[in-house]
Amino acid sequence: MHMADALISPPVGGAMWAASIALAAYSARKIEPEIAERKIPLMGVVGAFVFAAQMINVTIPVTGSSGHLGGGMILTILLGPHAAFLVMFSILAVQALFFADGGLLALGCNVFNLGFWPCFVVYPLVFKKIVGASPTHRRLMTGSIVSGVLSLQLGAFCVVLQTLMSGISELPFGTFLLLMQPIHLAIGIIEGIVTAALVSFVWHARPELLELSADRKLEPSMSLKPVLTALAIAALVTGVLLSWFASTHPDGLEWAMFRITGKEELAAPEDGVHATLARFQEKTAFMPDYDFAETSAIQETGIEHSEEDAESWPAVSAGTSVAGVVGGGIVLILAVLIGMSLRLIQRRRGTVTP
Amino acid sequence: MTRIDTAISDIDVLDRLAAGVSPIHRLDPRAKLIVTVLFLLTVVSYRKYEVAELTPLFLYLAVLLALGRVPVLVIARYLLLACPFAVLVAVFNPLIDRQIIAQLGPLAVSGGWMSFVSILIRFVLTVSAVLLLLACTGYVTVCAALDKLGVPRLLIMQFLMLYRFIFILADEASRMLRAHSLRSPDGRGTSLRVWGSLAGNLLLRAYDRGVRVHTAMLARGFDGKFRPLPGFHWSIADSLFVVGSSAFLILVRHGQLATRMGRWALELSA
Amino acid sequence: MSHHIVEVKNLEYCYADGTTALRGVSFRIEHGESVGVVGENGAGKSTLLLHLNGCLLATKGEVRVGDIPVMRETLRQIRRSVGTVFQDPNDQLFMPTVGEDVAFGPLNMHLSPDGVESRVHGALDTVNALHLRSRPPHRLSGGEKRAVAIATVLSMSPDILVLDEPSAGLDPQARRRLISLLSGFKHTKIVASHDLDMILDLCRRTIVMHQGAVVADGPTAALLSDRNLLAKSGLELPLGVQNCPVCGASPSASAIPQI
Amino acid sequence: MSHHIVEVKNLEYCYADGTTALRGVSFRIEHGESVGVVGENGAGKSTLLLHLNGCLLATKGEVRVGDIPVMRETLRQIRRSVGTVFQDPNDQLFMPTVGEDVAFGPLNMHLSPDGVESRVHGALDTVNALHLRSRPPHRLSGGEKRAVAIATVLSMSPDILVLDEPSAGLDPQARRRLISLLSGFKHTKIVASHDLDMILDLCRRTIVMHQGAVVADGPTAALLSDRNLLAKSGLELPLGVQNCPVCGASPSASAIPQI
Numbered sequence A: 001m002h003m004a005d006a007l008i009s010p011p012v013g014g015a016m017w018a019a020s021i022a023l024a025a026y027s028a029r030k031i032e033p034e035i036a037e038r039k040i041p042l043m044g045v046v047g048a049f050v051f052a053a054q055m056i057n058v059t060i061p062v063t064g065s066s067g068h069l070g071g072g073m074i075l076t077i078l079l080g081p082h083a084a085f086l087v088m089f090s091i092l093a094v095q096a097l098f099f100a101d102g103g104l105l106a107l108g109c110n111v112f113n114l115g116f117w118p119c120f121v122v123y124p125l126v127f128k129k130i131v132g133a134s135p136t137h138r139r140l141m142t143g144s145i146v147s148g149v150l151s152l153q154l155g156a157f158c159v160v161l162q163t164l165m166s167g168i169s170e171l172p173f174g175t176f177l178l179l180m181q182p183i184h185l186a187i188g189i190i191e192g193i194v195t196a197a198l199v200s201f202v203w204h205a206r207p208e209l210l211e212l213s214a215d216r217k218l219e220p221s222m223s224l225k226p227v228l229t230a231l232a233i234a235a236l237v238t239g240v241l242l243s244w245f246a247s248t249h250p251d252g253l254e255w256a257m258f259r260i261t262g263k264e265e266l267a268a269p270e271d272g273v274h275a276t277l278a279r280f281q282e283k284t285a286f287m288p289d290y291d292f293a294e295t296s297a298i299q300e301t302g303i304e305h306s307e308e309d310a311e312s313w314p315a316v317s318a319g320t321s322v323a324g325v326v327g328g329g330i331v332l333i334l335a336v337l338i339g340m341s342l343r344l345i346q347r348r349r350g351t352v353t354p
Numbered sequence B: 001m002t003r004i005d006t007a008i009s010d011i012d013v014l015d016r017l018a019a020g021v022s023p024i025h026r027l028d029p030r031a032k033l034i035v036t037v038l039f040l041l042t043v044v045s046y047r048k049y050e051v052a053e054l055t056p057l058f059l060y061l062a063v064l065l066a067l068g069r070v071p072v073l074v075i076a077r078y079l080l081l082a083c084p085f086a087v088l089v090a091v092f093n094p095l096i097d098r099q100i101i102a103q104l105g106p107l108a109v110s111g112g113w114m115s116f117v118s119i120l121i122r123f124v125l126t127v128s129a130v131l132l133l134l135a136c137t138g139y140v141t142v143c144a145a146l147d148k149l150g151v152p153r154l155l156i157m158q159f160l161m162l163y164r165f166i167f168i169l170a171d172e173a174s175r176m177l178r179a180h181s182l183r184s185p186d187g188r189g190t191s192l193r194v195w196g197s198l199a200g201n202l203l204l205r206a207y208d209r210g211v212r213v214h215t216a217m218l219a220r221g222f223d224g225k226f227r228p229l230p231g232f233h234w235s236i237a238d239s240l241f242v243v244g245s246s247a248f249l250i251l252v253r254h255g256q257l258a259t260r261m262g263r264w265a266l267e268l269s270a
Numbered sequence C, D: 001m002s003h004h005i006v007e008v009k010n011l012e013y014c015y016a017d018g019t020t021a022l023r024g025v026s027f028r029i030e031h032g033e034s035v036g037v038v039g040e041n042g043a044g045k046s047t048l049l050l051h052l053n054g055c056l057l058a059t060k061g062e063v064r065v066g067d068i069p070v071m072r073e074t075l076r077q078i079r080r081s082v083g084t085v086f087q088d089p090n091d092q093l094f095m096p097t098v099g100e101d102v103a104f105g106p107l108n109m110h111l112s113p114d115g116v117e118s119r120v121h122g123a124l125d126t127v128n129a130l131h132l133r134s135r136p137p138h139r140l141s142g143g144e145k146r147a148v149a150i151a152t153v154l155s156m157s158p159d160i161l162v163l164d165e166p167s168a169g170l171d172p173q174a175r176r177r178l179i180s181l182l183s184g185f186k187h188t189k190i191v192a193s194h195d196l197d198m199i200l201d202l203c204r205r206t207i208v209m210h211q212g213a214v215v216a217d218g219p220t221a222a223l224l225s226d227r228n229l230l231a232k233s234g235l236e237l238p239l240g241v242q243n244c245p246v247c248g249a250s251p252s253a254s255a256i257p258q259i
Ligand SMILES: Nc1ncnc2c1ncn2[C@@H]1O[C@H](COP(=O)(O)OP(=O)(O)OP(=O)(O)O)[C@@H](O)[C@H]1O
Pocket: C015, C016, C017, C019, C020, C021, C039, C040, C041, C042, C043, C044, C045, C046, C047, C048, D142, D171
């Protein structure tokens, strides 16, 4: 399930972009020596394959439902984690650009959710452990299914966290989790089975293509370093941006924290990292007068109120709300008029100078 | 089975639009990319109950739509197709957040409804902005702009290669599905086993093609490094576009345009 | 069995992107006929063939197979009586082994296991490919793949056989074997190809297409020796008719357009 | 410029899976010669061509281009002087637009921007495809793709042109145009194909391969009318030589093996 631009806030989108870019740069550096040999065109066609295969629906026996390939695991198994991550990045970018699936700001989230977990966590820590050095049919099947389920569960959990941290959805943490994880359990099982079917076919037809054999030679053991680095980057950037936002948008963040932790305030250390970061972002904030909007908005329209002071919220000002609706309507009509007249002018000109 | 063809023709539609000529098409892709990102950041920086103040952003879309000669229906179709997840998440807001926060005459509006409408508006704004970028620039040119902006070249090449081979593999896949459907007259979905070998065969062919393409690249002197893509020319128009759009965005973000306009209209009518 | 006719009336087709690929095509093919479809690249041959089994449905006009019009509701019946072999056998062979691939169609027709077995055996025997039965298709040679692809369609015992460029990529002897194989079938046959010599060998009647329309329809021998017609339709005399070293005729040189 | 010779000595090649595709191939091609390579499916034609530009390196034996042996250290020089056009133009066109694709080779040769531009222009002009320059390859017709694929190689101004089945999938007039185009080049040319009539038109000399070995090497006219040789190597008389309907001669019937 793809995160959408409409559901995220800048700090969450920014943090996930930072983590994804860092991972992409790391992966690009990791495979640089290999690409001279053969990986580049292979990455292109295998990525295109996943893209095409995603559109072939498969009927799942017994359930009668149908699903399709997600691709993270199969890419990793075929190309190795680093190339697979880059390929996943490109697939999601194409989907975001051409099919409005996800979005540009949410692309970082989606790459992280759908690429990071299968490539850098589940594959080395789970799939390879299950499949081992001498794969058998059963091990491959088990490995693929378990990995498929795990990657999607982790991805779905991230979607929940990212949505709630963004503070736009009203869903309580627990409810959202209960909604997302079981759905993704089903999707993950389908993804796992489908991946297993594909891996098993390739293993029978052309065993040499499965990366895990080549992998053993190239990378004897994958370190946890990229995993920890990516998580650290994500945490750091989220922290920085969130704390900045905390200073400008107390309502949204505290609301989210409230939802997630059940507590209204997290005890932030008065000194040390937090304070340094706060000072740092005060200097680097690119819209320093954000507060102006904040305060003036509250004064003028009175439509910003956080969850916790909602009880003491009698200040519903009918006048300003109506003004907002009327103004919004006028602006929309203006937009349409401007658009239409611009187009008319263009058409006129177009007929004069073909 | 028609999904592949639909996907390809969707890509095709945007590609054809991108091949057009208009003042927006002529702008430097970097300028368009930067402005689009600023626009998206502006949209998502609003707080969750904001509805009215988001509307002035439609001005930007309207102008781009008109100057870029992009048919509204194309964008509308995408919006309808792409909305499920955002709407699904938003739909819970009115149910959960019932706190009344606004009064429109006799109508009491809860926070949930406000944030619901807000999410929908954000959705329309963000998706349209990205589609407009693509329709007035083209995928390949966007990639070239990213290249000039310093994105790792390996990733750019992956973007371009993927795009190139999507057409070929989608074509192969749809021919295979066609042959498959002719021999399964019942026309039910693909069973798992058949899917496995169908997709497996497609994968083997993709893999072999990868090897052949690699050979063809080597034969033309490829040494693992990609030469830069052709450059662009940044003109005064581009600077004006970036500065003007940024000024507009800042004005909208901090100017309370809709409310002011509404007040003014109400005063006039009173 | 006089109902194995194929009738196309005023067929028009427009692809989703606006390309008009067929502009009013009409013809009628009787039971047992063998008809070639020729024309330059992009003339609409493949598009036409895709209408005969309902893979594409007419934008305007009508296609009838036997007495049944081709439409969404009749696809099942149509696809049982029309067997189509596409240009690239790789598209057609998607199961893990040749045997399973040939059995795929009959299984989907819900035949008994014995029925399926006899169909598979019969079809593979017809194309001389019984020995390939347990091999995976991606390890076969080009000619073998082609033969098996035909078997996958024969196993559904269609009344009408539709072939799109069956000789592409085959070496001369494999091509010759294919021609003898096909000319042994008693099915109604419709063959699209650039290989005019094969059409000359295989089909009594030929339909010449150009830019989505039928520009000529008649006996192969007459049409494929009509230099003006061929030159107009992006074709040229079949090679067997050019430059005969026995009689020294070199009639085609003047028909070749300038580059 | 007597150094555009290609010399293959006792070449053997074995694929990773154990298939021996070449078993001791030797020949020498002089500057400016135009040589056809023919043989049945799987004879080893494509494998041989891949050795000429060092895409495959000999398991045993030697390949020399000019005075340079083909080996890992000399690949750069070799690939500058040998230009290879593969069978499927989709494999050859991997850049987003035709112009960039044609520029890919010259850019890899580190030419100046002006140099690249003039190479691209010249190559596209030669194949009459200048108008396609800014089009993406997936929107080209089969013949256009083929022409552009040749241009991508010409832009590197190779001394030797190697082509693998260049006429596959083209309609008769497009094929004829390709033949005239190719026969206008003064390069040393090596062409593998099943289209014996094209070989007859294009190449003075022919190498016949069978199961990985050269079974004949000599003037095209002589070899391609030797029915025994052809029958043994999975070939048959070129169509232009068979069954002339003008004089009614049907000299080849006896050469066709039983199915
Ligand atoms: N999926 C498609 N979408 C849009 N246009 C298409 C599609 N397939 C084919 N066309 C166009 O329709 C026309 C007819 O194509 P078709 O494939 O039927 O020609 P053809 O006679 O089979 O050519 P060839 O000899 O090259 O196989 C061409 O102009 C082609 O570009």
